[in-house]
Amino acid sequence: MILSHLDHLDNDRAALAPALQKALTYLKNTDFSNVKPGQFAIDGDRLYGMLNAYQTEAKEQRRPEAHRKHIDVQYIVSGQELIGYAPWVEGLTVLEDRLADWDVIHYSDVPNETDLLMSAGMYAIFFPWDVHRPNCAQGVAQAVRKVVLKVALAELESSD
Numbered sequence: 001m002i003l004s005h006l007d008h009l010d011n012d013r014a015a016l017a018p019a020l021q022k023a024l025t026y027l028k029n030t031d032f033s034n035v036k037p038g039q040f041a042i043d044g045d046r047l048y049g050m051l052n053a054y055q056t057e058a059k060e061q062r063r064p065e066a067h068r069k070h071i072d073v074q075y076i077v078s079g080q081e082l083i084g085y086a087p088w089v090e091g092l093t094v095l096e097d098r099l100a101d102w103d104v105i106h107y108s109d110v111p112n113e114t115d116l117l118m119s120a121g122m123y124a125i126f127f128p129w130d131v132h133r134p135n136c137a138q139g140v141a142q143a144v145r146k147v148v149l150k151v152a153l154a155e156l157e158s159s160d
Contacts, residue, residue: 001085001125001126001127001132002124002125003116003122003124003125004122004123005121005122006027006028006075006123007121009024012024017156019046019071019151019155020071020125020151020156022043022047023042023047023073023149024123026042026047026049026149027073027075027123027147032051032077032145032147033077035051037050037052038050038051042149045152046151046152046155047149047150047151047155048150049147049149049150050147050148050150051077051147052145052146052148053143053144053145054135054143054144054146055141055142055144056079056080056081056082056135056137056138056141056142056144057135057136057137057141058136058137058141059082059084059133059136062133062134062135063095063096063106063107063133064084064086064106064107064108064109064113064131065104065105065106065131065133066088066104066105066107066126066130066132067099067104067105067126067128068099068105068153069099069103069152070103070128070150070152070153071125071126071127071128071150071152071156072132072148072149072150073123073124073149074118074123074124074125074126074132074147075122075147075149076118076119076120076121076123076144076145076146077120077145077146077147078120078143078145079119079120079143079144079145079146080117080118080119080120080138080142080144081117081118081134081135081137081142081144081146082115082116082117082118082136083115083116083118083124083133083135084110084113084115084116084132084133084136085113085124085130085131085132085133086110086111086114086130086131087112087129087130087131088128088129088130088131089110092107092108092109092110092131093107093108094106095107095108107131110131110133113133117138127153128153
């Protein structure tokens with residue numbers, strides 16, 4: 001998992017694989033203020049995104065999740081949310097396995113979860129070995145606009 005702010009992209013770039021640099025550069029160069037929520041294409045199934053607009057919810061109402069074929073780059077356009085994070089460990093209880101059709105698996109809970117407080121301009125990168133619980137409220141619910149970019153894991157592997 002990587003947590004940073006787009007204002008630091010020039011400093012972060014050297015530590016990032018080219019596929020992640022491409023995703024973050026797209027975020028930095030795009031004005032999402034007037035973009036309607038929904039999915040959008042960037043580079044076929046190698047890199048695509050979704051703009052989401054929602055109210056955050058109590059952490060207990062959100063399910064931890066992970067992906068196997070994609071890396072999530074979650075970027076806060078406006079608002080503030082808490083995202084739970086924990087490294088994946090063997091033996092997690094699966095609530096719903098949608099890996100075959102949606103590349104997502106939900107767990108009932110994860111041990112040693114850390115809360116990441118994210119505000120406008122911040123991004124978090126979640127790899128397949130990371131479990132994350134997005135869209136959580138920090139205190140009271142609030143409106144959030146967030147872009148989630150999906151980077152095919154194969155792109156990261158091919159940029160070695």
